[in-house]
Amino acid sequence: xxxxxxxxxxxxxxxxxxxxxxxxxxxxxxxxxxxxxxxxxxxxxxxxxxxxxxxxxxxxxxxxxxxxxxxxxxxxxxxxxxxxxxxxxxxxxxxxxxxxxxxxxxxxxxxxxxxxxxxxxxxxx
Amino acid sequence: xxxxxxxxxxxxxxxxxxxxxxxxxxxxxxxxxxxxxxxxxxxxxxxxxxxxxxxxxxxxxxxxxxxxxxxxxxxxxxxxxxxxxxxxxxxxxxxxxxxxxxxxxxxxxxxxxxxxxxxxxxxxxxxxxxxxxxxxxxxxxxxx
Numbered sequence: 537x538x539x540x541x542x543x544x545x546x547x548x549x550x551x552x553x554x555x556x557x558x559x560x561x562x563x564x565x566x567x568x569x570x571x572x573x574x575x576x577x578x579x580x581x582x583x584x585x586x587x588x589x590x591x592x593x594x595x596x597x598x599x600x601x602x603x604x605x606x607x608x609x610x611x612x613x614x615x616x617x618x619x620x621x622x623x624x625x626x627x628x629x630x631x632x633x634x635x636x637x638x639x640x641x642x643x644x645x646x647x648x649x650x651x652x653x654x655x656x657x658x659x660x661x
Numbered sequence: 662x663x664x665x666x667x668x669x670x671x672x673x674x675x676x677x678x679x680x681x682x683x684x685x686x687x688x689x690x691x692x693x694x695x696x697x698x699x700x701x702x703x704x705x706x707x708x709x710x711x712x713x714x715x716x717x718x719x720x721x722x723x724x725x726x727x728x729x730x731x732x733x734x735x736x737x738x739x740x741x742x743x744x745x746x747x748x749x750x751x752x753x754x755x756x757x758x759x760x761x762x763x764x765x766x767x768x769x770x771x772x773x774x775x776x777x778x779x780x781x782x783x784x785x786x787x788x789x790x791x792x793x794x795x796x797x798x799x800x801x802x803x804x805x
Binding site: 538539541542543544545546547548549550553559560561563564565567568569580581583584602603605612613614615616617618619620624625626644651653654655659660661 | 662663664665666667668670672673674680681682683684685687688690691692694695696697726727738740741742743744745746757759760761762763774776778785787799801802803
């Protein structure tokens with residue numbers, strides 16, 4: 537049988553104390569790394585992502601395993617690209633609900649299918 | 662109010678799985694997977710200057726705008742998620758940081774590329790960014 541500890545503070549012997557709201561609020565609720573296979577985005581590894589859909593060139597939508605409590609969660613991104621001048625990849629989010637978020641990958645001003653990393657911080661329902 | 666005094670948290674049923682109840686109480690999530698496994702703040706200044714970090718053993722200067730983050734603890738696979746932000750001023754210059762596709766991302770190191778976008782001639786060129794605190798990175802994924 538698994539045990540449950542109910543506590544407000546965690547104290548390490550040397551590193552100090554942390555109230556557990558930092559653990560609950562400060563943990564990433566979703567993260568995902570994707571790559572493309574035959575023109576379709578696939579999840580390389582993830583937390584709390586049930587699926588990813590191929591919406592258009594450079595566009596994909598992540599469906600979440602657990603819903604967030606509001607759609608005002610934070611999305612941060614990790615683009616992928618090379619050293620050539622003009623080779624500038626950016627990722628922007630353009631839609632989010634409590635159960636999904638959508639991103640667009642642009643390389644030098646043009647939609648492109650690129651590897652992506654995204655991380656979500658927010659409150660679960 | 663209660664306090665747990667401990668140096669280690671380990672799951673009872675599975676050592677690597679401590680479950681945390683969500684803010685709203687309707688869900689649970691795995692503590693280990695949600696924690697950032699590494700972060701670092703650095704800039705290019707006579708090589709690379711690291712201002713602060715967590716679980717980063719060293720930074721390697723791999724050329725103009727190129728830095729390799731070497732992790733203290735290796736990941737279980739190379740598909741961990743990186744998120745980053747460059748600092749900069751209010752002028753027309755825009756700095757950006759991306760994962761360098763020209764070098765392999767491994768379980769123990771992640772190649773990064775800093776770029777400067779100012780005009781057509783230098784748009785997206787590798788650049789040793791030293792404005793402000795430079796580059797901010799955070800990594801999520803599964804440790805080995």
